[in-house]
Amino acid sequence: MSAPAIGARELIQAWGRILTGYRPNLSIEITKECPLRCPGCYAYGDDHLGGAITLRGLADYKGHELVSRFMALVDRQKPLHVSIVGGEPLVRYRELNEILPALAARGIYTQIITSAVRPIPVEWSELRRLQIVVSIDGLPAEHDERRKPATYERILKHIEGHQITVHCTVTRQQVRREKYLEEFLAFWQANANTRLIWISLYTPQVGELSIERLTADDRDGLLTEIRRLRPTFSKLHAPDAMLQAYAEPPDSPADCVFAQSTECFSSDLERRITPCQFGGKPDCVNCGCVASAGLTAIARHRLSGVPLGQVFTASMAVGRTVSRMRQTLTPADPLPSRPSERAQ
Numbered sequence: 001m002s003a004p005a006i007g008a009r010e011l012i013q014a015w016g017r018i019l020t021g022y023r024p025n026l027s028i029e030i031t032k033e034c035p036l037r038c039p040g041c042y043a044y045g046d047d048h049l050g051g052a053i054t055l056r057g058l059a060d061y062k063g064h065e066l067v068s069r070f071m072a073l074v075d076r077q078k079p080l081h082v083s084i085v086g087g088e089p090l091v092r093y094r095e096l097n098e099i100l101p102a103l104a105a106r107g108i109y110t111q112i113i114t115s116a117v118r119p120i121p122v123e124w125s126e127l128r129r130l131q132i133v134v135s136i137d138g139l140p141a142e143h144d145e146r147r148k149p150a151t152y153e154r155i156l157k158h159i160e161g162h163q164i165t166v167h168c169t170v171t172r173q174q175v176r177r178e179k180y181l182e183e184f185l186a187f188w189q190a191n192a193n194t195r196l197i198w199i200s201l202y203t204p205q206v207g208e209l210s211i212e213r214l215t216a217d218d219r220d221g222l223l224t225e226i227r228r229l230r231p232t233f234s235k236l237h238a239p240d241a242m243l244q245a246y247a248e249p250p251d252s253p254a255d256c257v258f259a260q261s262t263e264c265f266s267s268d269l270e271r272r273i274t275p276c277q278f279g280g281k282p283d284c285v286n287c288g289c290v291a292s293a294g295l296t297a298i299a300r301h302r303l304s305g306v307p308l309g310q311v312f313t314a315s316m317a318v319g320r321t322v323s324r325m326r327q328t329l330t331p332a333d334p335l336p337s338r339p340s341e342r343a344q
């Protein structure tokens with residue numbers, strides 16, 4: 001669940017889900033297909049699914065079978081928030097034309113994360129609680145090289161009629177030039193189809209040595225630059241608590257509220273991705289994920305002197321017990337599966 005989408009009502013609902021043994025967030029790799037070959041893509045990494053198989057080797061579904069299996073998974077997991085990732089989700093835009101309205105009808109907050117390599121169906125702009133997040137990694141010279149065929153030219157055409165969230169993952173290449181981030185923000189701030197701008201920092205795997213990886217100085221310099229630019233660019237969402245979470249990420253997946261509150265499935269809709277959506281062995285102390293930073297910021301918030309993260313950890317323990325009880329109860333003696341079912 002990304003921080004900008006969270007309000008007090010959603011937090012209380014999420015807490016209710018956790019206490020009854022469900023994770024409030026669900027992330028699904030809807031397809032294993034993608035026409036892009038981005039350097040540093042974690043989804044196609046050898047260890048993303050634990051090493052025995054890669055995403056390209058996994059099954060995926062199409063047509064009615066995908067729609068029915070996807071919705072069955074959602075109905076089993078009972079999330080408040082669904083992130084649809086890939087591969088490239090727009091490869092399955094026909095199926096999404098059925099899935100997205102079905103999620104909206106269930107009142108589920110949905111985020112679709114896309115490269116905008118093909119047109120985003122204009123009817124999606126009418127769907128409630130849908131956030132379209134477009135990955136745009138830098139200015140045209142760098143982005144088009146990294147993410148062709150999802151070039152700036154195509155993106156600008158394909159987002160027409162929408163209000164998108166621009167999501168930029170900053171890599172080493174982008175911090176080398178002075179004023180780079182400022183130029184990027186100025187471009188997307190001026191675009192009428194941009195509603196919000198998010199900045200993630202490239203998250204490496206443990207021990208990764210790559211040209212994408214940011215150094216500690218890069219990270220510090222970037223956070224200083226974001227703080228400097230924030231007053232100028234109203235669409236940039238980067239509150240202090242989030243920047244502090246980038247500066248001091250969780251030590252491990254066990255300390256990460258995002259990892260603990262999100263169930264991630266790959267394209268066969270059965271295989272779980274652990275310990276978080278990155279899979280493999282993500283380097284938590286160098287995490288730069290915007291969703292993780294958003295939830296870490298909330299967890300560090302103090303309520304009557306107690307960090308919300310402590311309430312979360314205790315609630316997760318209660319939820320695990322309730323979940324175990326549910327599994328041992330007979331179908332004739334079920335526990336209420338979510339607070340709304342008790343109220344009805």
Ligand code: SF4
Nearest residue numbers: 034036037038041087
């Ligand atoms: S668009 Fe996403 S899934 Fe496809 S190669 Fe790029 S990073 Fe990987």
Ligand code: SF4
Nearest residue numbers: 256276282284287292
């Ligand atoms: S890499 Fe980031 S999102 Fe994943 S578990 Fe670690 S801190 Fe959480």
